[in-house]
Amino acid sequence: MDMPAPDPAILARRARILARLRAALPAGTVIDDPVALAAYECDAFTAYRCPPLAVVLPRTTAEVSAALALCHAEGVPVVPRGSGTSLAGGALPTADCVVLGVARMTAVLETDLANRLVRVQAGRTNLAVSAAVEAAGFFYAPDPSSQLACAIAGNIAMNSGGAHCLKYGVTTNNLLGATVVLMDGTVVELGGPFMDAPGLDLLGVLCGSEGQLGVVTEAILRILPKPEGARPVLIGFASNEAAGACVADIIRAGVLPVAIEFMDRPCIVACEAFAKAGYPDCEALLIVEVEGAAAEIDAQLALIGQIARRHDPVALRESRSEEESRRIWLGRKSAFGAMGQLGDYICLDGTIPVSELPRVLRRIAELAERFGLRVANVFHAGDGNMHPLILFDANAPGELARAEALGAEILRVCVAAGGCLTGEHGVGVEKRDLMSEQYAPADLEAQMRVKDVFDPAWLLNPAKVFPLAASAARRAGARAAAA
Amino acid sequence: MRPATEAELAEALRDAAGPVAVRGGGTRSPAPGGLPVLSAAGIAGIRLYEPGALTLVVAAGTPLAEVEAALAAEGQRLAFEPPDLRGLLGTAGVSTIGGVAAANASGPRRVQAGACRDAMLGVRFVDGTGAVVANGGRVMKNVTGYDLVKLMAGSRGRLGVLTEIAFKVLPAPEAAADLTLRGLDDARAVAAMAAALGTPFEVTGAAHLPEAGTTHLRIEGFAAAVAYRAGRLAERLASFGPAEIETDAARVAARWAGIRDVAPLHGRAGDVWRLSLRATEAPGLVAQAGAFAALYDWGGGLVWLLVAPGTDLRARLGPFAGHATRLRATDPADGIAADPPEAPAVAALTAGLIARFDPRGILNRAAACAA
Numbered sequence: 007m008d009m010p011a012p013d014p015a016i017l018a019r020r021a022r023i024l025a026r027l028r029a030a031l032p033a034g035t036v037i038d039d040p041v042a043l044a045a046y047e048c049d050a051f052t053a054y055r056c057p058p059l060a061v062v063l064p065r066t067t068a069e070v071s072a073a074l075a076l077c078h079a080e081g082v083p084v085v086p087r088g089s090g091t092s093l094a095g096g097a098l099p100t101a102d103c104v105v106l107g108v109a110r111m112t113a114v115l116e117t118d119l120a121n122r123l124v125r126v127q128a129g130r131t132n133l134a135v136s137a138a139v140e141a142a143g144f145f146y147a148p149d150p151s152s153q154l155a156c157a158i159a160g161n162i163a164m165n166s167g168g169a170h171c172l173k174y175g176v177t178t179n180n181l182l183g184a185t186v187v188l189m190d191g192t193v194v195e196l197g198g199p200f201m202d203a204p205g206l207d208l209l210g211v212l213c214g215s216e217g218q219l220g221v222v223t224e225a226i227l228r229i230l231p232k233p234e235g236a237r238p239v240l241i242g243f244a245s246n247e248a249a250g251a252c253v254a255d256i257i258r259a260g261v262l263p264v265a266i267e268f269m270d271r272p273c274i275v276a277c278e279a280f281a282k283a284g285y286p287d288c289e290a291l292l293i294v295e296v297e298g299a300a301a302e303i304d305a306q307l308a309l310i311g312q313i314a315r316r317h318d319p320v321a322l323r324e325s326r327s328e329e330e331s332r333r334i335w336l337g338r339k340s341a342f343g344a345m346g347q348l349g350d351y352i353c354l355d356g357t358i359p360v361s362e363l364p365r366v367l368r369r370i371a372e373l374a375e376r377f378g379l380r381v382a383n384v385f386h387a388g389d390g391n392m393h394p395l396i397l398f399d400a401n402a403p404g405e406l407a408r409a410e411a412l413g414a415e416i417l418r419v420c421v422a423a424g425g426c427l428t429g430e431h432g433v434g435v436e437k438r439d440l441m442s443e444q445y446a447p448a449d450l451e452a453q454m455r456v457k458d459v460f461d462p463a464w465l466l467n468p469a470k471v472f473p474l475a476a477s478a479a480r481r482a483g484a485r486a487a488a489a
Numbered sequence: 490m491r492p493a494t495e496a497e498l499a500e501a502l503r504d505a506a507g508p509v510a511v512r513g514g515g516t517r518s519p520a521p522g523g524l525p526v527l528s529a530a531g532i533a534g535i536r537l538y539e540p541g542a543l544t545l546v547v548a549a550g551t552p553l554a555e556v557e558a559a560l561a562a563e564g565q566r567l568a569f570e571p572p573d574l575r576g577l578l579g580t581a582g583v584s585t586i587g588g589v590a591a592a593n594a595s596g597p598r599r600v601q602a603g604a605c606r607d608a609m610l611g612v613r614f615v616d617g618t619g620a621v622v623a624n625g626g627r628v629m630k631n632v633t634g635y636d637l638v639k640l641m642a643g644s645r646g647r648l649g650v651l652t653e654i655a656f657k658v659l660p661a662p663e664a665a666a667d668l669t670l671r672g673l674d675d676a677r678a679v680a681a682m683a684a685a686l687g688t689p690f691e692v693t694g695a696a697h698l699p700e701a702g703t704t705h706l707r708i709e710g711f712a713a714a715v716a717y718r719a720g721r722l723a724e725r726l727a728s729f730g731p732a733e734i735e736t737d738a739a740r741v742a743a744r745w746a747g748i749r750d751v752a753p754l755h756g757r758a759g760d761v762w763r764l765s766l767r768a769t770e771a772p773g774l775v776a777q778a779g780a781f782a783a784l785y786d787w788g789g790g791l792v793w794l795l796v797a798p799g800t801d802l803r804a805r806l807g808p809f810a811g812h813a814t815r816l817r818a819t820d821p822a823d824g825i826a827a828d829p830p831e832a833p834a835v836a837a838l839t840a841g842l843i844a845r846f847d848p849r850g851i852l853n854r855a856a857a858c859a860a
Contacts, residue, residue: 118767118769119687120680120683120687120768120769121683121767121768121769121790122683122686122687143687143689144687164632165632165636167630167632171629171630172629175603175607176630176632178607178636178639179603179607188834192834193834194832194834194835194838195832195835196835198810198811199766199767199810199811200765200766200767200790200810200811200812201599201600201604201765201787201790201791202593202595202599202604202643202765202791203765203812204765204812204814204828204829205828205831205835205839206640206643206644206647206648206838206839206842207593207606207639207640207642207643207644208640208835208838208839209639210606210636210638210639210640210642211635211636211637211639211640213636213639214632214635214636215635215636231686231687231688231689232689233689234689254541254542255541257541257542257543257660258540258541259660260564260660260661260662260663260711261660262659262660298689298714299714299717299718299721301713301717302711302713302714302717305711305713305714306711357626357628357629357630357631358628359539359542359544359627359628360539360541360542361539361541361542386630389628389629389630390542390628390629390630391628391629391630424626424627424628425626425628426626426628426631426633427633428631428632428633429628429630429631429632430630430632431632432632433632433633433634437633441633441634444626444633444634445623445633445634446623448620448621448622449622449623449624449634450634451620452616452620452622452624452637452846453624453634453635453637455842455845455846456635456637456640456842456845457635458841458845459838459841459842459845460838471634471635
């Protein structure tokens with residue numbers, strides 16, 4: 007994975023750029039101390055690191071606008087940052103960039119229960135949005151695993167999902183409006199406190215644009231009434247095929263669970279050792295959760311049980327209590343931590359059509375064997391969003407490269423099966439150079455044209471999402487024009 | 490021009506000497522005068538349907554009715570409930586799925602299941618230069634690259650001509666119920682709808698018909714669940730008066746088809762406007778509008794208004810947090826813009842996108858809506 011070399015002309019102007027930022031922004035907003043900058047050298051994709059030129063942490067839309075306008079005038083690239091939880095390197099800096107963090111912008115600006123929406127500053131964490139409306143019986147639906155830490159700004163940049171999006175959708179389906187600052191400092195309002203708007207859906211294309219089109223400073227989010235209750239059932243199978251077929255049959259039957267989670271044997275063993283969730287000893291495990299009143303939950307779980315029995319489950323356990331539900335989910339939610347105890351791992355995020363699950367799982371096992379690496383699978387089966395975890399030893403020479411090569415092969419299998427490279431983590435730098443596997447040149451060209459419009463100088467998070475070769479001319483051209 | 494394949498369409502656009510009017514089924518706007526019509530209706534057929542994966546991939550020219558029949562045969566449906574606005578707009582023609590997508594046409598279930606754009610997983614389209622572009626895919630979770638699917642949804646053919654769309658579909662429910670409240674004024678009706686939409690009973694429709702004096706709430710799902718939720722919802726709404734509960738499937742469907750298609754405004758003289766706004770602000774604005782008739786959908790977040798011909802509703806209402814769009818004009822040349830003006834920065838982004846996707850300016854420059 008390469009990043010473009012820093013622009014020596016920018017590095018040479020460092021003192022002047024910092025002085026201008028300090029003059030334009032309140033005291034304490036600009037960080038350039040090398041020790042403090044180290045905290046921003048990477049996000050949760052930790053394999054690659056680089057401290058930025060500076061970090062700015064504004065508190066208002068006006069300050070964000072001032073910082074961006076100044077960087078625009080100086081021709082300095084800007085890397086926006088939410089909470090830095092990206093698994094794809096979306097907030098990875100370059101040495102010549104300014105990191106613009108929204109972590110100090112955390113206020114709830116408006117709670118409108120009658121219209122079921124909240125307006126927040128975009129640095130507020132995902133869970134803190136739900137917390138702000140919980141007492142009134144509402145919640146914010148998208149629930150990425152990092153929800154305790156991740157910021158709404160990052161959720162919007164990556165169009166984050168979560169375990170419950172089979173029923174509630176992902177960020178884009180729960181975002182009504184945004185205050186956005188463009189690279190030149192212009193402030194635009196997209197969408198608003200209403201359910202549709204005339205004109206082009208600019209909010210729709212902004213969401214998931216990985217911080218390349220603008221910096222979101224405020225968001226209007228849809229909130230939903232909390233369900234009366236929820237309860238999972240645990241179903242163990244003798245094969246991945248049986249579990250995959252059961253998922254398709256459940257969906258086919260007209261039940262719409264809020265979550266269908268899938269774990270294979272390596273993952274079950276690791277999670278059980280770690281969390282003692284009482285998981286059965288089997289090849290594949292489904293956790294299916296349904297919502298509603300007690301009687302509705304009973305009826306849905308009975309139907310799911312009936313369907314599961316057609317696939318010869320080796321275990322079937324309905325949760326009977328809050329405590330049991332908590333334990334069942336604890337195992338699943340600690341999956342990444344449990345795998346971390348086994349060694350280093352790369353977490354993939356490819357999505358496939360649900361019908362392809364058994365075939366793709368077989369193919370992953372074959373590839374793992376060929377590469378001599380272990381792969382565990384844990385994923386959102388209802389929507390086909392896989393998370394193969396490739397285990398490797400970072401201290402063994404060459405293993406990281408081998409793990410990355412296996413990861414690329416697995417993602418190619420996902421694309422060939424009719425799926426995509428990333429279901430919820432984003433492209434970032436991690437999958438940037440695989441984009442050509444999924445998209446033809448004309449498809450990438452169409453996407454890059456959108457960036458041309460929002461950020462003609464290609465200064466905002468420039469070396470992400472698109473293969474470096476595909477965006478090279480645009481990045482160089484914009485730089486030459488600025489010089 | 491009526492190309493039968495995407496390749497033919499691409500060739501037609503590459504070769505086009507000047508502006509064309511892109512059409513689906515022509516149900517959403519009268520045929521524009523003077524321009525050659527480019528119909529996408531010839532590019533038709535269901536390409537892939539996997540009920541177990543809730544996925545449908547369909548060519549853009551496929552009639553909506555054909556799509557809905559294919560889904561119904563498997564007990565599924567388009568959750569966003571596309572409206573049939575022919576009766577409201579006084580148009581004819583056969584609605585196509587591409588036209589529905591290009592208009593982001595969404596019915597009462599918008600409040601619970603999302604809009605058409607929320608159900609769209611992938612698109613193929615031909616831009617104004619004749620280049621074929623694919624974006625998104627056929628899986629429910631996909632953040633690979635920019636989401637041009639949303640950009641194309643509701644773009645009315647201004648950036649390109651849709652040729653294929655992948656949809657997330659949903660199971661059709663086993664049962665449905667309609668709760669009717671009577672005699673509420675508009676403000677009380679909106680309060681009742683907000684209360685209902687704030688319950689955990691998954692209300693899938695909330696509409697108020699001022700002329701009939703009725704307020705309607707819909708619940709859908711498994712039969713036992715519908716009975717339970719309808720009963721509980723009626724209890725919660727007791728302060729708004731007794732709720733009549735209708736559970737006959739055909740009658741519930743007919744009532745909500747009427748709301749979806751804005752039937753109370755059909756065949757009546759005047760201009761038709763559509764407001765998108767905060768539900769709680771709707772009653773005040775409706776009072777200000779001086780309308781002949783109104784219909785509240787989406788819990789009041791969408792209001793259809795019938796007003797005197799030539800009324801400049803935007804001027805009359807003044808600024809508010811929302812939009813007013815004119816869908817049917819008695820005299821389209823009366824100088825009142827159909828769409829609300831955009832803020833300068835937003836207009837600049839829109840113009841920039843159109844300039845790049847259609848540099849010759851040949852696609853639907855009058856923003857004629859193709860459905």
